[in-house]
Amino acid sequence: MSTVNDFGKNKAFLIDMTKCTGCRGCQVACKQWNQLEAENTEFFSGEGYENPPAMSEFTFTRIKFRDYERNGQSEFAFYKEMCMHCNDAACVSVCPVAAFVKTPEGPVIYKTKTCIGCRFCMIACPFGVPKYEWSKAFPLVRKCTGCYSRVKEGLKPACVTTCPTAITYGPREEMIKEAERRLSAYPDRYLPKVYGKDEAGGTCVIYLTALPFDELGFKPVTMRALPSYTWQALRLVPGIFIGVGATLSAISWFQHRKERVQNEQAGMLSAMFQHPREQESQAQEDQTSQDVKEDQRS
Numbered sequence: 110m111s112t113v114n115d116f117g118k119n120k121a122f123l124i125d126m127t128k129c130t131g132c133r134g135c136q137v138a139c140k141q142w143n144q145l146e147a148e149n150t151e152f153f154s155g156e157g158y159e160n161p162p163a164m165s166e167f168t169f170t171r172i173k174f175r176d177y178e179r180n181g182q183s184e185f186a187f188y189k190e191m192c193m194h195c196n197d198a199a200c201v202s203v204c205p206v207a208a209f210v211k212t213p214e215g216p217v218i219y220k221t222k223t224c225i226g227c228r229f230c231m232i233a234c235p236f237g238v239p240k241y242e243w244s245k246a247f248p249l250v251r252k253c254t255g256c257y258s259r260v261k262e263g264l265k266p267a268c269v270t271t272c273p274t275a276i277t278y279g280p281r282e283e284m285i286k287e288a289e290r291r292l293s294a295y296p297d298r299y300l301p302k303v304y305g306k307d308e309a310g311g312t313c314v315i316y317l318t319a320l321p322f323d324e325l326g327f328k329p330v331t332m333r334a335l336p337s338y339t340w341q342a343l344r345l346v347p348g349i350f351i352g353v354g355a356t357l358s359a360i361s362w363f364q365h366r367k368e369r370v371q372n373e374q375a376g377m378l379s380a381m382f383q384h385p386r387e388q389e390s391q392a393q394e395d396q397t398s399q400d401v402k403e404d405q406r407s
């Protein structure tokens with residue numbers, strides 16, 4: 110049985126922006142863990158001293174700044190921008206070849222070998238997260254992975270491990286409870302709202318802030334899960350684009366078929382020499398992967 114839809118147990122980020130110092134340790138840790146190139150940017154490059162000016166193929170998370178006055182004092186407010194790892198993710202629902210997958214652990218991941226480059230995910234994401242590798246001859250889509258390779262091994266994401274003050278990580282239902290506890294314990298400190306509890310149908314990135322979300326640069330989204338809107342919108346996309354998507358899917362299927370056959374043959378050979386415990390573990394992995402695929406199809 111798959112646990113892919115047990116959103117309460119999914120791992121989630123509770124990001125308390127009132128505790129963020131703007132140190133950008135999270136940005137650096139993300140670059141380091143994901144081996145992302147540095148970008149040429151300009152200091153004070155846009156409104157709110159944001160640097161770099163936007164997320165990109167090289168920047169999966171960044172801290173947005175805003176200065177404001179409270180009780181006659183100048184204050185800074187921050188917003189850590191990243192993939193929201195939506196419960197019912199628009200990028201997952203719209204991908205014609207299931208290159209995007211909502212994992213049972215929570216992160217929404219992207220399979221580079223499956224992607225056909227149609228970029229529907231970029232159009233569908235309400236938070237503007239997936240970015241295209243415009244700098245490459247054979248571009249792929251890039252975004253925050255929720256550090257899935259770390260989470261699978263029981264580790265916390267790199268940005269969480271590095272953050273000295275603001276980010277807590279754990280089961281989504283516990284993160285929401287903790288956010289609500291803070292709201293009732295310190296009502297003067299926070300805007301009375303847990304962002305991500307219901308937005309876009311619920312997300313695995315939960316925020317607390319002192320300022321209204323639109324003033325910090327949060328994008329306006331509905332409370333309803335986005336895929337229902339996505340498919341309504343895609344019905345209006347001219348047939349030619351759907352046709353292109355279908356053609357690209359077919360090409361991708363043929364391209365990947367040879368690889369799959371080779372992998373299966375290699376798998377059969379290695380299984381003949383595999384220890385039974387390894388075979389059992391492999392079977393569990395295959396079952397999990399099959400469960401994920403079935404959940405994506407249903």
Ligand code: SF4
Pocket residue numbers: 192193194195198199200201217233234235236237238239252
């Ligand atoms: S924020 Fe966008 S890219 Fe991330 S899971 Fe949600 S829809 Fe997908």
Ligand code: SF4
Pocket residue numbers: 138139140142143169170191252253254255256266267268269
């Ligand atoms: S979860 Fe990992 S990939 Fe995502 S912003 Fe944090 S460090 Fe970067």
Ligand code: SF4
Pocket residue numbers: 128129130131132133134135136172187189271272273274275276
């Ligand atoms: S590491 Fe933590 S405190 Fe520093 S900028 Fe990132 S979220 Fe804020």
